[in-house]
Amino acid sequence: MADTTDPRAAHPDEFEGNTQHSQPGLTHQMSPQPDHGEKTYRGSGQLEGRCALISGGDSGIGRAVAIAYAREGADVALxxxxxxxxxAIATAELVADAGRRAITIAGDVQDEDFCRDAVAQTVDTFGGLDILVLNAAYQQDRDGIETISTAEWDRVMRTNLYSMLWLTSAARPHLHAGASIITTTSIQAFDPSPGLIDYAMTKAAQVAFTKALAQDLGEAGIRVNAVAPGPIWTPLIPATDWPADKLAEFGQDTPLGRAGQPAELAPAYVYLASDAASYTSGAILPVTGGKPL
Structure with missing residues (x-):
């Protein structure tokens, strides 16, 4: 029998003492440190010569995807x-260590001009764009619908939804047959938590965006898909303002009994961007530790 890893015990399952008091969460303040695949991901040239732009590319899922894409042969803008x-600098260094070009683009995706400039800077630097990963997100724990201010509502909607429109519309003229757009949605789109009502709404909208855009761009040979993570240990989580006891048990309600690590998401993004997924479009790929969509 082959020597395989028990998925229940592959990574930590407790996260005590990790509260961060504001977004964005920061990687160096987390314990245990997330696994982004720094020591484990091995590329095989699946994305050789391609150029990718990842929103929210500095940490968490974005960092894991950047590492994997670079080791598969892609240049990466973050x-x-x-x-x-x-x-972001740490992630760019990991991309460079893989022998690929990296650029970091600082700004807020709530701003339309910034989103359009980020696409332009990517194209100017790399000479094109093949993969767009719409990964930036914002969430906070809500104590009832009446506690959500209009400013907070706007921040969630502009970060999670408006930015997708602006980045995609700016990228569209540069995308060619064979290009790929990948959205990070969530299990929250299908099994929403009341404390994340506004975030969950945006994740459901991202599913509709993905499916509709796949139909729109299919005739141009551009594929559009989404990954739906379950509970994943990223800086977003300790900065969500959950009670300490809830944070300590994060992800333990999954069938596999633990939260996932960013490294466990990266292969899904590689598959969806690669030629192996040439007949996959409009799909929502769950990586949820066994939680059903």
């Missing part, structure tokens, strides 16, 4: 908030 510069 959109990040100015406060996340330390994380």
């Amino acid at each position: 959109i990040h908030l100015p406060e996340e510069e330390r994380d």
Whole structure:
């Protein structure tokens, strides 16, 4: 019998003492540190010569995807908030260590002009764009619908939804047959938590966006898909303002009994961007630890 890893015990299942008091969460303040595949991901040339732009590319899922894409042969542009510069530089260094070009683009995807400039900077630097990963997101724990301010509502909608429109519309003229757009939605789109009502709404909208856009762009040979993560240990989580006891048990309600790590998401993004997924479009790929969509 082959020597295989028990998925229930592959990564930590407790996260005590991790509360961060504001978004964005920062990687260096987390314990245990997330696994982005730094020591484990092995590429095989599946994305050789391609150029990718990842929003929220500095940390968490975005960092894991950047590492995997670089080791598969792609150049990578990383959109990040100015406060996340330390994380972004660390991710860019990992891309460079893989022998690929990396650029970091600091700004807020709530701003339309910034989104359009980020696409332009990517194309100017790399000479084109083949993969667009719409990964930036914002969430906070809500204590009832009456507690959500209009400013907070706007921040969630502009970060999670408006930015997708602006980035995709700016990227569209540069995308060619064989290009790929990948959205990070969530299990929250299908099994929403009341404390994340506004975030869950945006994730459901991202599913509709993905399916509709796949139909729209299919005739141009551009594929559009989404990954739906379950509970994943990223800086977004300790900065969500959950009670300490809830945070400590994060992900333990999955069939596999633990939260996932960013490294466990990256292969899904590689598959969807690669020629192996040439007949996959409009799909929502769950990586949820066994939780059904």
